[in-house]
Amino acid sequence: MAAQPRSRRETWRILFLVSPSLVWLVVFFLIPLILVFAISFGQRGTYGGVKWVLNLGSYTRFFDPLYLRIFGRTLYIAGATTLICLLTGYPLAYFIATRPPQWRNPLLLLLMIPFWTNFLVRTYAWILILRDQGLINTFWTGSLHAGLQQLSSLVPLPIWEPLLRGTAHPLALFGTDLAIIVGLVYGWLPDMVLPCYAAIERFDFSLVEAAQDLYANRLKSFLRVILPLTMPGIAAGSVLVFIPSLGAYITPDLLGGAKTTMIGNVIYSQFMAARDYPFGSAISFVLMAVMLVGTLIYFRMGTK
Amino acid sequence: MSEYAVELKEVSKHFGPVVAVDDVSLSIRDGEFFSLLGPSGCGKTTTLRLIAGFELPTEGDVYIDGHLQGETPPYRRPVNTVFQSYALFPHMTVFQNVAFGLEMQKVAKEEIRQRVLEALEMVQLPGMENRKPAQLSGGQQQRIALARALVNRPKVLLLDEPLGALDLKLRKAMQLELKALQHRVGITFIYVTHDQEEALTMSDRIAVMNRGRVLQTGTPEEIYEQPADRFVADFIGETNFLEGQVEEMRAGEVEVVVDGVLTLYVPTPPQSLPSGGERGGVTVAILPEKISLHAAPPDQRAVPGLVQEVVYTGTDTRYLVQLTEKTMVTVRQQNIGIGATMVFAVGAKVYLHWQPGYARLLPM
Numbered sequence: 001m002a003a004q005p006r007s008r009r010e011t012w013r014i015l016f017l018v019s020p021s022l023v024w025l026v027v028f029f030l031i032p033l034i035l036v037f038a039i040s041f042g043q044r045g046t047y048g049g050v051k052w053v054l055n056l057g058s059y060t061r062f063f064d065p066l067y068l069r070i071f072g073r074t075l076y077i078a079g080a081t082t083l084i085c086l087l088t089g090y091p092l093a094y095f096i097a098t099r100p101p102q103w104r105n106p107l108l109l110l111l112m113i114p115f116w117t118n119f120l121v122r123t124y125a126w127i128l129i130l131r132d133q134g135l136i137n138t139f140w141t142g143s144l145h146a147g148l149q150q151l152s153s154l155v156p157l158p159i160w161e162p163l164l165r166g167t168a169h170p171l172a173l174f175g176t177d178l179a180i181i182v183g184l185v186y187g188w189l190p191d192m193v194l195p196c197y198a199a200i201e202r203f204d205f206s207l208v209e210a211a212q213d214l215y216a217n218r219l220k221s222f223l224r225v226i227l228p229l230t231m232p233g234i235a236a237g238s239v240l241v242f243i244p245s246l247g248a249y250i251t252p253d254l255l256g257g258a259k260t261t262m263i264g265n266v267i268y269s270q271f272m273a274a275r276d277y278p279f280g281s282a283i284s285f286v287l288m289a290v291m292l293v294g295t296l297i298y299f300r301m302g303t304k
Numbered sequence: 305m306s307e308y309a310v311e312l313k314e315v316s317k318h319f320g321p322v323v324a325v326d327d328v329s330l331s332i333r334d335g336e337f338f339s340l341l342g343p344s345g346c347g348k349t350t351t352l353r354l355i356a357g358f359e360l361p362t363e364g365d366v367y368i369d370g371h372l373q374g375e376t377p378p379y380r381r382p383v384n385t386v387f388q389s390y391a392l393f394p395h396m397t398v399f400q401n402v403a404f405g406l407e408m409q410k411v412a413k414e415e416i417r418q419r420v421l422e423a424l425e426m427v428q429l430p431g432m433e434n435r436k437p438a439q440l441s442g443g444q445q446q447r448i449a450l451a452r453a454l455v456n457r458p459k460v461l462l463l464d465e466p467l468g469a470l471d472l473k474l475r476k477a478m479q480l481e482l483k484a485l486q487h488r489v490g491i492t493f494i495y496v497t498h499d500q501e502e503a504l505t506m507s508d509r510i511a512v513m514n515r516g517r518v519l520q521t522g523t524p525e526e527i528y529e530q531p532a533d534r535f536v537a538d539f540i541g542e543t544n545f546l547e548g549q550v551e552e553m554r555a556g557e558v559e560v561v562v563d564g565v566l567t568l569y570v571p572t573p574p575q576s577l578p579s580g581g582e583r584g585g586v587t588v589a590i591l592p593e594k595i596s597l598h599a600a601p602p603d604q605r606a607v608p609g610l611v612q613e614v615v616y617t618g619t620d621t622r623y624l625v626q627l628t629e630k631t632m633v634t635v636r637q638q639n640i641g642i643g644a645t646m647v648f649a650v651g652a653k654v655y656l657h658w659q660p661g662y663a664r665l666l667p668m
Contacts, residue, residue, distance in 0.1 A: 209358055210387060211393075212377065213378050213453075216408045224404075
């Protein structure tokens, strides 16, 4: 019992040290979150606002096929973004982590430099690349089409016909799911590369020699030794890409055009355009639940 | 089956401007315990890695069991390695670690199980199958690394300072155990070490390396008793080196004068006199334990000296004896028993004596 006063003092000291961040989180995160949670069980007032009538209407409304489809698309876009980030980011991280030490930090810096530009500006740049009069389509309907025309006049063959027809009109890039995925991959790639890099950089490559010494070829060494031991980096990177992609708002707003929306845009429109706070709040909480599941899976992978 | 388990023919390995292995030729017999001995950076580990296939020679050829290896990758060579860091797979259990090589060779599941358990039995760690490497002590990890390699029944086992991380007592025990194990399994062991005592204790033959070159290959006795040059003599034991001039050559004997005052008689066939030749500078090497100390000269060739330092080390007493103004030698006398050997005090005048064959002439 003699130790108790001291341990209590210890507790106060710790509380004192964490109090700034604790106060910050309670005031600006926990209280608003509780508010949003409470609102999600309310009802939309006739002129906006919230009528405090406890009901689950907003949650049941979410299961309308319209919203489920948008939610499904959101999962698909976030999933595809994560997968593409992984398939491109991991090899890049592997490359950087296996360079001589003096090259690694400069290479990581090169990776980061584009991200010193404002996110909005970078997303606008993708509009200029992807739109109908954009960089890709100018080439597609311009130089490529003209070149094919010349070729077809020089060497008249039937194969030119479909190619000419194809290049006559711009490719539908802007405003598609693909455009959003491209924008998200571009935006979140470093978040995949950095944790993967950290894991690979820490990896002991003498284990690969051990595997090869034990008759494992390069592929087997990768699958059985490198991959499982760098899995924490893959899991961290995937969470860091998947979760913000799931809640993405600016990228689909700008690159998705009017045709394709993600759940983040729906939440936005519920709060701003429709002024249906309860429904917007309910969707936010469903989204959070999904993210929570994703994070739990991550911790499972991490502790294995 | 080839007479030699491993042959290196004029093998060199360059890393940029650095020559790690320089024109090394070795023939390692089947079933032999062969050590590569040398200081760190002498090229012994690189030589081992050339055999394993982790490095490819810049020049020369590596043969394993009579087959030219060329650019054969490590996973197709009939050798296994025990790494200095053990390199156990931390995410696998002991069983999975030991089974890895057999699994890669697509051995049947039941046979894998049987052989893994046998291998764990062999390294005296049965019942550890389900532990992770992190749960084992250094000595246990070392045994698992050994089991993981031996379970594959390789043609040749390569060991890269496998006992380096163990404490002295465990290391001594493992030395004997490894030697006994090698005898039992009959696999050729190629053992890299910088510890000359370890090499002498365990090996059938030793190659002493320095600066990428093999200086001498021979049995422990040959290396120890008849070192080829000063480096080998210095590395293998605390040899005394006496530098002097050849004064006179007789049949089978040369007279060497040290510091102008001390005459030593070294039995040497004249044709084997090192270059520098007659009246040139030479080094005479004598091992400390080959010298005996006497209070009175036992014959005319005994060398007088003054005891400068006496160190009792348990089994031995070591004397530092001044011969001339510039030359000192170390003498080691076994402490056979009370009264059996004379004990000399600091400042005592003594006479040093050795059997003629124990003084050896080395090139400078």
